[in-house]
Amino acid sequence: MVPELGSFAIILALCFAMIQGIAPLFARRNTSHFSKQLSTTAAISQFIFLSIAMLCLIASFLANDITVIYVREHSHALLPFLYRVGAAWGGHEGSLLLWCLILAAWTVAFILFADKKLPLISRANIIMILGFISSGFIIFLLTTSNPFQRNFPSMLVAGNDLTPILQDPGLIFHPPMLYMGYVGFAIGFAFAISALIEGKFNQEWAHACRPWIVLPWSFLSGGIVLGSWWAYRELGWGGWWFWDPVENASLLPWLSATALLHSLIVSEKRQSFKGWTLLLAIITFTLSLLGTFLVRSGVLVSVHAFASDPTRGIFLLCYLALIIGGAFLLYGIRIKNFYQAPSFTLLSRETFLLLNSVILLTAVFTIMIGTLYPIILDALNLGKISVGEPYFNTVFMPIILPLLLLMGFAPHLHWKQHAVKTLWKKFHFTILFSLLVAILAPKILGFTFYWLTFCGIFFAVWIMLATLQYTYQLWKLRKKIELQYGSMIIAHIGIAVIALGVTINKSYSTERQVKMLPGDSVALAGYQFTFVNVDETRGPNYQAITATFDVQKNSSIPQTLKAEQRVYTSHQETLSKPGILVNPFRDLYLALGNELPDGGWSVRIYYKPFVRWIWTGGFLLLIGGLLSLLNYWEKRGNNERA
Amino acid sequence: MNVLKQTRFILPLIIFILIFALLWRGLNLHPNQIPSPLIGKPAPTFSLPTLFDAKKVTTNKDFFGHVTLMNVWATWCVACAEEHHALVQLAQNKTVFFYGLNYKDDVTAAKKWLKQYGNPYRIVAVDQDGAAAIDWGVYGSPETFVLDKKGMIRYKHIGPIDTDSWEKNLKPLIEKLQHEPV
Numbered sequence: 001m002v003p004e005l006g007s008f009a010i011i012l013a014l015c016f017a018m019i020q021g022i023a024p025l026f027a028r029r030n031t032s033h034f035s036k037q038l039s040t041t042a043a044i045s046q047f048i049f050l051s052i053a054m055l056c057l058i059a060s061f062l063a064n065d066i067t068v069i070y071v072r073e074h075s076h077a078l079l080p081f082l083y084r085v086g087a088a089w090g091g092h093e094g095s096l097l098l099w100c101l102i103l104a105a106w107t108v109a110f111i112l113f114a115d116k117k118l119p120l121i122s123r124a125n126i127i128m129i130l131g132f133i134s135s136g137f138i139i140f141l142l143t144t145s146n147p148f149q150r151n152f153p154s155m156l157v158a159g160n161d162l163t164p165i166l167q168d169p170g171l172i173f174h175p176p177m178l179y180m181g182y183v184g185f186a187i188g189f190a191f192a193i194s195a196l197i198e199g200k201f202n203q204e205w206a207h208a209c210r211p212w213i214v215l216p217w218s219f220l221s222g223g224i225v226l227g228s229w230w231a232y233r234e235l236g237w238g239g240w241w242f243w244d245p246v247e248n249a250s251l252l253p254w255l256s257a258t259a260l261l262h263s264l265i266v267s268e269k270r271q272s273f274k275g276w277t278l279l280l281a282i283i284t285f286t287l288s289l290l291g292t293f294l295v296r297s298g299v300l301v302s303v304h305a306f307a308s309d310p311t312r313g314i315f316l317l318c319y320l321a322l323i324i325g326g327a328f329l330l331y332g333i334r335i336k337n338f339y340q341a342p343s344f345t346l347l348s349r350e351t352f353l354l355l356n357s358v359i360l361l362t363a364v365f366t367i368m369i370g371t372l373y374p375i376i377l378d379a380l381n382l383g384k385i386s387v388g389e390p391y392f393n394t395v396f397m398p399i400i401l402p403l404l405l406l407m408g409f410a411p412h413l414h415w416k417q418h419a420v421k422t423l424w425k426k427f428h429f430t431i432l433f434s435l436l437v438a439i440l441a442p443k444i445l446g447f448t449f450y451w452l453t454f455c456g457i458f459f460a461v462w463i464m465l466a467t468l469q470y471t472y473q474l475w476k477l478r479k480k481i482e483l484q485y486g487s488m489i490i491a492h493i494g495i496a497v498i499a500l501g502v503t504i505n506k507s508y509s510t511e512r513q514v515k516m517l518p519g520d521s522v523a524l525a526g527y528q529f530t531f532v533n534v535d536e537t538r539g540p541n542y543q544a545i546t547a548t549f550d551v552q553k554n555s556s557i558p559q560t561l562k563a564e565q566r567v568y569t570s571h572q573e574t575l576s577k578p579g580i581l582v583n584p585f586r587d588l589y590l591a592l593g594n595e596l597p598d599g600g601w602s603v604r605i606y607y608k609p610f611v612r613w614i615w616t617g618g619f620l621l622l623i624g625g626l627l628s629l630l631n632y633w634e635k636r637g638n639n640e641r642a
Numbered sequence: 643m644n645v646l647k648q649t650r651f652i653l654p655l656i657i658f659i660l661i662f663a664l665l666w667r668g669l670n671l672h673p674n675q676i677p678s679p680l681i682g683k684p685a686p687t688f689s690l691p692t693l694f695d696a697k698k699v700t701t702n703k704d705f706f707g708h709v710t711l712m713n714v715w716a717t718w719c720v721a722c723a724e725e726h727h728a729l730v731q732l733a734q735n736k737t738v739f740f741y742g743l744n745y746k747d748d749v750t751a752a753k754k755w756l757k758q759y760g761n762p763y764r765i766v767a768v769d770q771d772g773a774a775a776i777d778w779g780v781y782g783s784p785e786t787f788v789l790d791k792k793g794m795i796r797y798k799h800i801g802p803i804d805t806d807s808w809e810k811n812l813k814p815l816i817e818k819l820q821h822e823p824v
Binding site: 293325375 | 652655658659661662665667668669671718719720747
């Protein structure tokens with residue numbers, strides 16, 4: 001009964017999505033507001049019914065209704081409560097439902113909170129476009145991936161259970177956060193299309209659009225960070241970024257959205273870069289959809305692809321062609337209306353923000369080539385390969401390092417033009433000091449000196465100092481820091497923190513793989529790891545062997561570290577749950593391997609300096625983004641009062 | 643000059659069309675079907691107890707003299723349940739020797755399963771710790787291997803067998819192998 005209700009709710013949501021898309025088409029001719037209101041009401045109803053569908057799916061999981069194929073494949077009678085809720089989006093069908101639900105939620109948010117200065121016609125257009133996007137996805141959901149599809153198995157089975165790697169609190173937060181990010185770019189896309197249709201793009205437009213780029217961008221930053229953190233804890237070998245196609249699929253829209261954020265500022269403040277902003281808005285959403293396609297169609301190797309249905313890929317690709325092909329065509333035809341001759345000199349904030357876009361798009365392009373390269377080779381019959389970390393690290397670094405250098409300068413520069421001389425005068429101390437830190441820091445921390453590490457530390461410290469210098473000047477001038485500047489400062493410092501974390505982590509991480517018997521002791525990076533004992537423990541749906549270690553530095557008080565080797569009862573699948581000792585400057589990470597015939601255990605120990613900085617920086621991006629929203633909210637309040 | 647400007651605006655569309663064409667082609671490729679390095683090679687040697695009689699041992703000698711369909715399965719595997727019914731029916735034709743490898747499973751549960759839902763296999767080997775499966779390059783279940791009369795691996799099918807894959811790939815191959823000399 002509940003699954004049928006869910007199916008029915010999705011069908012109703014589809015009807016409402018279609019009304020939402022089609023009704024405004026009649027509004028043009030009809031002066032009454034009826035059809036616009038109809039479209040708005042339809043959007044809200046769509047959201048309500050998709051929420052009902054999601055609740056029905058969660059209810060099916062909680063009841064462990066194995067007649068629902070999707071539940072059968074992702075749940076198990078022993079699966080703990082929390083993971084059953086998360087399992088609702090742990091597979092293809094459910095995550096698509098989540099996709100649709102989040103799009104509907106964004107649409108409702110837009111209806112409720114969009115800038116009042118945005119003309120009614122643009123508002124109607126945007127809701128209409130979102131209606132079309134949503135209709136396509138719900139049709140996809142219903143025809144190829146209905147999560148409520150049932151069959152009554154000829155034999156009673158216990159359910160396939162959720163993959164052990166997904167059985168982590170990360171599952172509850174990471175996918176929704178990530179989706180709130182890249183689905184949210186649909187609004188920016190709809191803004192761009194409506195501007196192209198109307199042939200109008202002014203300051204109000206840019207101002208109204210900004211929060212709808214900043215907010216998804218913040219969520220995407222947070223989502224990527226959560227994903228990285230989750231992988232670090234679950235995969236058991238201390239890596240935090242793997243350049244896996246699925247990760248790249250989330251990084252690509254993030255990079256292009258970062259470019260868009262900055263280009264939009266120029267459009268708002270300087271009435272410039274209009275064509276560029278529109279293009280970036282389209283590209284960002286394209287990359288979101290492309291990511292969904294890559295992850296969902298099985299064209300790239302991913303862990304769970306053997307049940308992937310070819311019609312899904314075909315449908316998604318056709319949908320992509322329709323929406324994005326149409327958007328680029330519209331762009332090609334209409335963009336000349338927005339063309340302006342550039343009106344700034346080489347050394348100006350505009351140039352730097354343009355460089356920012358160019359560099360970020362270059363990065364997008366190189367990562368995309370790397371991600372698609374296996375398909376390119378396979379398509380040309382040149383064999384099956386996979387592109388891994390060495391490629392990405394080699395190409396990404398030289399592209400992104402200059403950007404870090406520019407980041408320090410950009411906020412200080414004037415619009416239109418800036419004199420070179422004043423720049424040197426302002427920064428020579430900052431640059432010298434950053435150089436000094438970069439040279440001395442490895443020595444003070446007791447690390448070896450490498451040139452690449454030197455560059456990384458230099459850029460990170462440079463961004464921090466230049467940004468702080470900017471903050472200080474701003475404060476001296478105005479005696480306060482407005483939210484809009486505050487958010488930029490926090491986000492830029494976030495990037496510096498990430499850069500520092502990545503540099504030190506990549507340069508100075510060490511590891512040892514050893515065989516240990518209880519009582520043995522091993523040293524790594526000045527720490528003494530003593531194997532105390534092994535113990536058998538039991539979880540709700542697994543049995544575990546817990547190994548206890550004492551960790552000690554220079555005969556200080558020992559700390560206890562526990563690592564587990566779990567065997568999940570449903571599949572007899574083993575999962576190594578590492579033990580991690582955290583402090584701001586280093587993680588000690590220990591993964592328990594297999595038991596050896598002589599009673600010893602294979603143990604991997606990692607020393608990961610500054611790894612927390614990477615995620616801290618990521619959360620600073622999230623905070624910065626949310627702060628700028630607060631600024632927008634305040635201004636919106638003022639507008640209403642005025 | 644004007645033409646150049648026009649093409650510049652249409653450039654994103656062109657790039658998009660190129661990527662579209664590539665992805666369209668990509669959909670017809672199968673990145674997961676990594677050709678098994680074992681194809682054309684003799685089956686890896688093993689010696690395992692059988693399911694219904696733990697004292698009896700089965701080795702790769704059991705593949706000799708007939709075309710074999712070696713199916714890796716377990717009771718915890720939902721996809722195995724999906725293909726099980728089809729396997730039972732196919733086994734009734736007796737065109738091919740069905741050999742089962744019970745993979746990392748509970749022996750009692752496996753016995754009960756076969757009694758309840760039918761046993762398509764002539765021999766079931768028990769690979770409790772999955773060591774034999776590693777030699778076979780099994781990375782998921784179900785997986786199915788087709789072996790010729792000399793005990794050479796000729797084909798590997800990943801995922802459940804359905805009528806489509808049976809009619810298209812497995813059946814023609816098995817018929818061809820039946821005509822090969824021992």
